[in-house]
Amino acid sequence: MDLFHVSCKPYKKGTFISSEEFEHTEYYNNSIKKGQNWIDEYLDSIRPDGTPERKKTLFTFDSLGNCFVFKKGQCPDGLNYYKVKMVNPIGCPMCLTDKLKKDSEEYNKRIGAEYWSPKKKWKFLEYLSDEMQIIEIMAEPDSMEKIKGQCNYLYDFEQKNKI
Numbered sequence: 001m002d003l004f005h006v007s008c009k010p011y012k013k014g015t016f017i018s019s020e021e022f023e024h025t026e027y028y029n030n031s032i033k034k035g036q037n038w039i040d041e042y043l044d045s046i047r048p049d050g051t052p053e054r055k056k057t058l059f060t061f062d063s064l065g066n067c068f069v070f071k072k073g074q075c076p077d078g079l080n081y082y083k084v085k086m087v088n089p090i091g092c093p094m095c096l097t098d099k100l101k102k103d104s105e106e107y108n109k110r111i112g113a114e115y116w117s118p119k120k121k122w123k124f125l126e127y128l129s130d131e132m133q134i135i136e137i138m139a140e141p142d143s144m145e146k147i148k149g150q151c152n153y154l155y156d157f158e159q160k161n162k163i
Contacts, residue, residue, distance in 0.1 A: 003060040005082045006067035008075035019056040019130040028055045046112045057128040064141035065149025083136035091125035095156040123152040
C-alpha cells in the first residue's frame with residue numbers, strides 16, 4: 001500500500017525520520033497549545049502493546065487528498081507532500097479523536113477500542129509508525145484528489161456518529 005506524508009518542512013528524497021529524534025511531534029505540541037493534548041494522552045494510555053505513542057508518532061495517509069485535509073491551512077509557506085515507506089504502520093480512524101469526551105470514561109473506552117482496532121469500514125485512516133523514509137517528493141494533489149479527501153472525511157464523520 002502506498003502511504004503519503006504532508007509537512008510544513010521540506011525533506012529530501014531518501015531522508016529517514018524516526019520518532020527517536022524528537023520528544024513530541026509538532027502535532028502534539030500544537031494540541032498542548034489548544035488544550036487538547038489529553039486526547040493523545042488518553043489514547044496512549046489504552047494503546048495496545050507494540051503500537052506507536054501518539055505523542056511521538058509519524059502520521060501518514062493512503063492518499064494525497066487525505067493528506068491535504070489533515071494539514072490544510074496549517075503551513076503559511078505551503079504544504080510539502082511525500083510518498084513514504086513506513087515500518088509496521090497501523091491504520092486508525094482519524095475522526096474518532098474528535099469523538100472523545102473529557103469526562104466520559106466508559107464512552108471513551110468504546111471509542112478508543114474502535115480507534116486502535118477498527119471494526120467499521122473507515123475511509124480516512126491515519127497511519128502511525130515510529131519510522132519512515134521519504135521515497136518520493138510529490139506534487140500537490142489536484143482539485144479532484146482534494147475533494148475526494150474531503151468526501152472521505154465527511155463519510156467517516158457520519159460513521160463516527162453511529163458508534
